[in-house]
Amino acid sequence: MTVEMNFDGLVGPSHNYAGLSHGNIASSTHKGQAANPRAAALQGLAKMRHMIDLGLPQGLLPPQERPYIPGLRALGYKGSDPAVLEAAFKDSPALVANYSSASCMWTANAATVTPGAESADGRVHFTPANLMAMPHRALEDAQTHRMLSLIFANRERFMVHAPLAHTPLLGDEGAANHNRLCKSHGAAGLELFIYGRDALGGNSDLKFPARQTLQASEAVARLHGLPEANTAFHPQSATAINAGAFHNDVVCVSNENVLFFHENAFDDPAALEEVLSIKAQRLGFRPHFIMAPTKDVPLADVISSYLFNSQLVTLPNGKMALILPTQVEETSSTKTFVDSVLAGDNPITQAHYLDLRQSMANGGGPACLRLRVVLDAAQQTAVHSGVVMAHEKIEALEGWVKDHYRDRLTGGDLGDPAFLTETRTALDAMTQLLDLPNLYDFQRTAS
Template identity: 50%
Template sequence: MKQVEVNFDGLVGPTHNYAGLSFGNVASLNNANAISSPKQAAKQGLSKMKALADMGLVQGVLAPQERPDIATLRRLGFTGSDATVLERAAKQSREVFLACCSASSMWTANAATVSPSADTADGRVHFTPANLTNKFHRSLEPEVTGRILKSTFADDKYFAHHTHLPDNEHFGDEGAANHTRLCSDYGHAGLELFVYGRHAFDSSKPQPTRYPARQTLEASQAIARLHGLDDDGVVYIQQNPDVIDQGVFHNDVIAVGNQNVLFFHEQAFHEKQRALDEIRAKFGDGDLHFVEVKTSDVSIQDAVTTYLFNTQIVTLPDGNMTIIAPTECRDNTAVSTYLDKLVTQSTPIKSVNYFDVKQSMRNGGGPACLRLRVALAEQEVKAVNPNTLINDAQFARLNAWVDKHYRDELTEDALRDPQLLTESRTALDELTQLLKLGSVYPFQQD
């Protein structure tokens, strides 16, 4: 059965700002409190989506969350009108207020884990939203994420939706950022790789000491059970605790896979050789390419700074693969030298395309953070909400929507402006009509 991989990118929300909320994410911390540009961020993301669609790929878009999150602020005891809630929260609990203004849902690699129909017991595409329990600002996302996914993939003949895992650190789940899939072809049964940072119930096992390990083995195992995956189609790999402590907060900052290629840094995995041997044994027949980057070529620091591995590897219609990289990779001598050499070697990766996504990069997310990968058969693509797929007309409509509703600049003080809340809700209400999502936001349901 012919399948394609569709990238669903997160549309950057109207409150895109730099609050430095993500401990363990070096870029996020380094750019805390800088002035952001929501309009530029959204347009950079849309430009990348349109470019991939122009390359002949199927490209989708996922809506952002409602922010500021007034409902959560009310749950936490802030009362009065919406304007009063904003003012009181900003004055009495700055950290909580900023968390409730975060636009982090733009990084849809954390939206969910997705298993294609070729891998699952019931032959449907399975979605489980990530609970993101490690960070308060991200833990606010799963419920609305689930609604958006159900509105995007609505036909239960083809799609199965699960509730996110229990909101507890023992089942900390970060979604597709710690999951990748290898296969000979998108339509054939693949090998799903679940990369975890720690064992939740066994503290004697290796774990980082400086920064948190956000994904647990137990969460990964639960996702595999929910999705009906066969044991022979799954490999569990522990992330190297040392690289987590160097700022590699998700596996997709140090490794990325596509079809028969696994592109990774030599320090990415704990017990690396055991993991690679198991991958090779379970992958079966067919060419499998391990593209391992040595520390002598690219340091961990350069990998984290440029997000070399937080790039997308996509298969073009001609069968060749290309890397979708941020311009930071091009501007770093060690990384650009490595990539220039890579495309001349005997792997399926034949080219690199560079994109300016600086607004996202400064907040801690590269091209791969911005997208959720969904392998779909032809009839499954037809069952997707067509208004969420990017074409010339929808790209133009979304660009005009951004121009109409987004601010050029945003400071921390502006986040408490009640007018920003009104602007954001007006924008999102119009967006749900553009994308035909129905009422997915709390303010619409209230």
């Protein structure tokens, strides 16, 4: 049986509010506030447990090594690891904040994934996102490539490509700008790549960066062996980007035959619906479009509540459910719209509201926290078992978080050598729980 498995990012011990992400309103709004890494990680694990309780397969992607001392060494800092951290922090706390970000928790940006049903060779293809638009995120792709190569190591079932080159031409933000429409998870479907700018086109007057380029999306499609019949490219609206939808998944989410989106996600929604309907018909299915009109759901409410940064999942009974942040329930316009969707004639029949306030304060909702991977039966057995979640594994990780994570972290703590020791101790213990030895640079150096 083919399933869609969500791989959630485990929030790292350096979760903090440094406000590093220009164009992400929540990140900027909470800059400088104290964060609670322990609560953030426990909220993420609670979401994973909820998904398992719904009968859905759940995986985990581990956090990256932060503070990232090898990166600071590459900038010319010398001495012991604590000395490198102290010297860099003395020179520039902002620099250390970039090298201490826990942003890899948002695994929707980890990679773009193509299921075997659409790829040229029948394997699941991954291209780690280079994330070059933001300095703190551009540090992630090499470790993401290594991590995915370990978790999806079977080369008969999986192909993990190298990230695209770090060039303005190929700005790639991963699955946050990628949707898939299909009759069922196992059937060949249509992959919709959304881009913010054509890097070879004219200039734009965007207020915030358009992070995904058309050229990056086209390159990923070629690498994954996607036929033209299974591929579509479409621009995100400048209106959405300028309002704070720095990724398309802030204003749009898909699942099987449903595209759930805001009217301002695209400049001409009707034209997009027509293109997708024609392509889908040739693939043997009919898309179901659910659009929130601006008059009922203001774009500002969408951005603040993250209505469309929800997970849209198919339950074991074939019905669909929305996994939403509690902010949607607390916002009148978005709650009313969700209620109308549940009462309407469409596949979505349930809404689940979860507390992800620590992640939300940094600009990441339920959809940011997960990477969707469609797997057939043979591919499921080939996934590294240590990252496949069950209640017992989640309970063990919750105990690990309580043992190792601080309940308060500020920017001033990031330069403390004691914090470096804490994070490494925590990550070393976690790799034992997940059976991923020598995942991190500090572990390989020590051995």
